[in-house]
């Protein structure tokens with residue numbers, strides 16, 4: 067069974083998510099090809115070629131594709147779909163918009179965000195914000211699957227995949243990118259960090275977030291996360307959101323400061339190795355969930371912790 | 376423009392769902408059901424466009440059991456003009472939902488289909504992009520802001536790394552994110568008024584669409600429990616506990 071993996075990158079480097087998807091692909095089939103779409107992909111392609119288990123790296127490369135939208139990417143995947151029986155992507159924003167389009171074109175019911183592979187046709191995936199885990203079996207000959215990357219160890223380096231250029235390339239579609247508003251901070255990325263420090267709405271303002279959460283995160287070289295409520299209040303940008311509708315993280319350590327632990331938030335951080343809660347309410351769900359719960363006023367406890375580290 | 380909003384009836388987002396002891400699924404009997412929160416946001420956005428005059432007709436549709444009429448009545452109370460129930464008592468997978476919506480789009484001829492980015496029961500996040508592929512219409516996913524501009528839309532999308540502003544021509548598909556708006560509360564007079572609004576009932580089986588599930592659900596279980604936690608009494612105790620895990624605080628400034 068040959069597998070096509072959608073490679074993720076940010077224009078300058080391969081995203082670590084790709085290595086996890088390749089690792090998942092190896093549990094499903096052999097002959098794994100990685101597709102990269104964009105412009106000036108030479109160094110990203112050589113990174114991808116080193117992923118253990120990859121057979122070929124396929125490059126869809128052109129100036130137009132520098133700003134390829136999910137629609138363009140699903141069209142490219144469809145155009146080269148013939149030899150493949152399985153199509154895999156990380157379940158990030160791009161994967162979530164491109165892969166179901168591919169699935170529909172192939173007349174395939176997609177399997178979203180798998181967390182375990184029990185056999186080549188049997189998978190586990192969370193439903194109801196992770197409050198239940200479903201085992202699904204596909205009877206389809208071809209399958210389109212998105213992967214929760216935190217559930218899979220990254221594929222090792224040491225591969226020697228062949229790099230191939232695709233042509234002809236399709237023209238880009240009707241959706242045009244006008245501009246981007248990127249997070250330019252050099253802090254660790256939320257979905258890649260070993261440690262995440264998150265704040266909730268109880269911080270009260272962006273200034274307090276800046277004063278309390280960021281210094282603790284910086285001391286630990288941690289990424290900054292937040293609850294939806296904190297994002298809604300505009301304390302931090304949306305990409306900091308952890309949860310069912312934000313990012314799913316599985317760091318070594320997750321420190322939740324003034325977060326109640328609503329099911330939708332927990333959906334995004336339940337997989338952390340060690341969870342710390344700092345919360346003034348002993349009844350808060352996060353206090354019950356945490357490995358270490360400190361029932362205290364965060365305005366005192368967080369600066370003290372930062373100082374003593 | 377004419378807007379179509381598909382709304383799904385799901386277990387209310389505040390319910391703590393429980394897995395049935397025999398592993399056959401989650402308990403849905405005697406559980407509060409509501410409109411999928413993302414769909415509520417989609418309806419709210421369309422109603423605002425209706426109020427602003429950019430939308431001249433707002434149709435809502437739900438695929439599900441007869442009780443999904445309640446969900447449609449809520450959408451009518453929020454401000455939709457007309458509702459359509461496509462009745463099915465079976466589990467309908469996103470691909471089949473998208474196929475039904477494609478048929479409905481051919482009949483209703485909307486300029487814009489606004490969907491939730493995901494349903495909070497199956498967490499599939501598939502229907503919008505699938506419909507875009509089936510209709511061959513452009514799509515913008517995870518909208519945080521939507522602006523109508525002549526025959527096009529300008530949308531701010533929540534992307535993997537920050538936000539992206541895109542433009543796409545109509546007819547189009549847009550899926551909405553939580554950030555887009557705060558849905559209004561339904562007022563009593565609008566609930567009463569909604570009872571007078573048209574609600575059409577169709578049978579899913581009459582659409583000529585293959586509704587048979589492609590995936591078999593073998594079992595449903597509760598997530599693995601986390602180990603019992605510990606209460607610490609002070610910051611010092613917390614630090615000691617964390618330092619007892621070798622290497623955990625590796626990033627700690629030396």
Ligand SMILES: Cc1cc2nc3c(=O)[nH]c(=O)nc-3n(C[C@H](O)[C@H](O)[C@H](O)COP(=O)(O)OP(=O)(O)OC[C@H]3O[C@@H](n4cnc5c(N)ncnc54)[C@H](O)[C@@H]3O)c2cc1C
Nearest residue numbers: 266267268293294295309310311312324326331346347364
């Ligand atoms: C469809 C849907 C999707 C959602 N998706 C997400 C998601 O992806 N991520 C997400 O986070 N949420 C999500 N939510 C929202 C979620 O339900 C909660 O509303 C949100 O997580 C609450 O954020 P919070 O913990 O900051 O605020 P609250 O729930 O208000 O909690 C504040 C906490 O701070 C504590 N506190 C107050 N003062 C102090 C103090 N001085 N010191 C210490 N502790 C203090 C309180 O005891 C309380 O526990 C979603 C909701 C819906 C309906």
Ligand SMILES: Nc1ncnc2c1ncn2[C@@H]1O[C@H](COP(=O)(O)O)[C@@H](O)[C@H]1O
Nearest residue numbers: 381382438490491493494499500501502
């Ligand atoms: N049965 C349904 N009836 C109406 N709309 C639906 C249904 N299922 C999915 N949708 C729409 O598709 C969106 C995404 O659902 P899903 O792909 O199941 O996560 C929802 O937010 C709804 O807008």
